[in-house]
Amino acid sequence: MKYVESRLRVRYKETDQMGIAHHANYLVWFEIGRTDLCRATGIPYTGIEARGYLLVVTGIGCEYRIPFRYDDEVLIRTSVAGWGSRMIKFAYDLYDGAAAERRAHGFTSHMWLDRETRKPVRADEDVARAFAAWR
Amino acid sequence: MKYVESRLRVRYKETDQMGIAHHANYLVWFEIGRTDLCRATGIPYTGIEARGYLLVVTGIGCEYRIPFRYDDEVLIRTSVAGWGSRMIKFAYDLYDGAAAERRAHGFTSHMWLDRETRKPVRADEDVARAFAAWR
Amino acid sequence: MKYVESRLRVRYKETDQMGIAHHANYLVWFEIGRTDLCRATGIPYTGIEARGYLLVVTGIGCEYRIPFRYDDEVLIRTSVAGWGSRMIKFAYDLYDGAAAERRAHGFTSHMWLDRETRKPVRADEDVARAFAAWR
Amino acid sequence: MKYVESRLRVRYKETDQMGIAHHANYLVWFEIGRTDLCRATGIPYTGIEARGYLLVVTGIGCEYRIPFRYDDEVLIRTSVAGWGSRMIKFAYDLYDGAAAERRAHGFTSHMWLDRETRKPVRADEDVARAFAAWR
Numbered sequence: 001m002k003y004v005e006s007r008l009r010v011r012y013k014e015t016d017q018m019g020i021a022h023h024a025n026y027l028v029w030f031e032i033g034r035t036d037l038c039r040a041t042g043i044p045y046t047g048i049e050a051r052g053y054l055l056v057v058t059g060i061g062c063e064y065r066i067p068f069r070y071d072d073e074v075l076i077r078t079s080v081a082g083w084g085s086r087m088i089k090f091a092y093d094l095y096d097g098a099a100a101e102r103r104a105h106g107f108t109s110h111m112w113l114d115r116e117t118r119k120p121v122r123a124d125e126d127v128a129r130a131f132a133a134w135r
Numbered sequence: 136m137k138y139v140e141s142r143l144r145v146r147y148k149e150t151d152q153m154g155i156a157h158h159a160n161y162l163v164w165f166e167i168g169r170t171d172l173c174r175a176t177g178i179p180y181t182g183i184e185a186r187g188y189l190l191v192v193t194g195i196g197c198e199y200r201i202p203f204r205y206d207d208e209v210l211i212r213t214s215v216a217g218w219g220s221r222m223i224k225f226a227y228d229l230y231d232g233a234a235a236e237r238r239a240h241g242f243t244s245h246m247w248l249d250r251e252t253r254k255p256v257r258a259d260e261d262v263a264r265a266f267a268a269w270r
Numbered sequence: 271m272k273y274v275e276s277r278l279r280v281r282y283k284e285t286d287q288m289g290i291a292h293h294a295n296y297l298v299w300f301e302i303g304r305t306d307l308c309r310a311t312g313i314p315y316t317g318i319e320a321r322g323y324l325l326v327v328t329g330i331g332c333e334y335r336i337p338f339r340y341d342d343e344v345l346i347r348t349s350v351a352g353w354g355s356r357m358i359k360f361a362y363d364l365y366d367g368a369a370a371e372r373r374a375h376g377f378t379s380h381m382w383l384d385r386e387t388r389k390p391v392r393a394d395e396d397v398a399r400a401f402a403a404w405r
Numbered sequence: 406m407k408y409v410e411s412r413l414r415v416r417y418k419e420t421d422q423m424g425i426a427h428h429a430n431y432l433v434w435f436e437i438g439r440t441d442l443c444r445a446t447g448i449p450y451t452g453i454e455a456r457g458y459l460l461v462v463t464g465i466g467c468e469y470r471i472p473f474r475y476d477d478e479v480l481i482r483t484s485v486a487g488w489g490s491r492m493i494k495f496a497y498d499l500y501d502g503a504a505a506e507r508r509a510h511g512f513t514s515h516m517w518l519d520r521e522t523r524k525p526v527r528a529d530e531d532v533a534r535a536f537a538a539w540r
Contacts, residue, residue: 031417
């Protein structure tokens with residue numbers, strides 16, 4: 001599976017009183033992976049919105065195996081796990097910085113909306129072509 | 136299914152540039168529902184940690200149907216959806232303030248850990264009894 | 271000084287690994303106080319944006335004396351501390367739920383912007399009148 | 406003034422419905438700058454906590470001139486603006502990625518606490534020496 005890699009460090013603000021990164025942050029990290037994958041296709045997410053689309057989230061899931069701590073490096077591998085006429089699904093694997101162990105994995109499902117009407121639409125040809133190499 | 140209700144209003148900080156509440160906040164709202172359900176059992180979550188447990192998150196899922204906007208009231212109905220010797224699963228339904236439409240629903244799965252060793256443990260008798268009425 | 275009171279409970283997500291509410295959340299709590307003060311004037315903040323204004327933040331400050339912990343109740347007292355032709359300043363005092371001790375206090379300064387042009391403007395007569403009782 | 410540089414990109418989650426990065430995130434970005442400055446002294450912040458200290462926040466301030474948008478690069482320049490027997494103050498300047506314009510600046514004041522007793526203490530010799538070059 002083809003993927004894009006992103007790296008970040010766990011922020012102090014992202015820890016909670018258990019002393020680990022709070023699980024809700026993983027969705028924010030997924031979004032960073034998604035941003036980087038869009039950039040890699042040649043159509044950055046800012047460009048998607050500029051073309052008049054919104055890529056809204058319709059479903060998410062995540063499984064957590066080993067926690068991350070403050071200042072830990074997180075390696076995200078983002079791939080396209082599904083593609084339909086009006087939807088796209090991304091998958092994410094989170095590793096420690098050395099890529100030695102997968103600590104969590106998850107997915108997000110999205111629908112293409114027209115930015116003005118907020119109705120579901122098909123992505124245009126350019127967008128479909130840009131993502132084609134990643135499906 | 137027996138549930139506990141919680142209410143909150145969408146914070147400005149919780150919106151994103153789509154003009155809706157960002158999807159990662161739903162996990163934080165789930166946590167509010169979970170806190171309120173624990174309180175209703177008679178063992179508040181602060182009491183769970185005081186007894187030497189952590190209730191870590193092992194998996195989450197959420198489906199999003201209708202967005203919430205800034206200052207919208209959110210009604211959360213939290214229930215216990217699963218119970219095992221070392222785990223507990225909560226389910227959440229999110230409604231508009233008038234409880235007229237379900238806008239999202241999801242779950243979180245948890246493992247009981249010993250707070251010191253961070254190893255999986257069984258919840259003690261008191262805790263098991265407190266949650267029994269909610270299973 | 272006339273003020274509006276808001277109450278909230280510290281969310282688990284708002285704690286950090288020091289075991290206290292992270293200082294950045296205080297700005298989010300201030301925003302809740304501000305939302306409630308706007309509602310009390312008769313022009314809720316959603317109404318301010320609907321009239322074509324944005325109330326952007328130009329400066330903030332906060333002093334922290336006693337921390338809040340998970341599930342603590344926070345009492346916010348919000349007042350209008352300054353008013354100019356194109357600006358407004360709010361002040362915030364944060365107390366424990368019993369209002370026994372002030373734990374933090376701060377301010378936020380804002381400019382009225384035209385929502386379309388994003389240029390500074392004067393608030394209209396209705397808005398000025400609504401806030402007049404709070405100056 | 407000697408400073409450490411950090412770079413980040415504005416996350417989608419960090420935007421709000423005004424279409425700009427929400428002002429509370431600046432405090433989180435400051436914390437990234439502070440983490441990087443500690444690392445540059447040779448005593449990373451994880452090491453400070455490992456030595457038995459907490460560096461709690463006692464005051465903050467920020468002035469906002471030009472907003473950041475989603476996916477904008479943010480350049481942070483962090484310096485030590487004050488040093489006392491039991492306190493330290495950091496200053497932060499936020500620039501666009503090209504360092505062409507300063508968009509915001511702020512400070513955070515901190516007290517050294519003993520991690521166990523949570524009482525104010527002096528930083529030890531090693532820590533004082535590590536920061537000396539940055540004062």
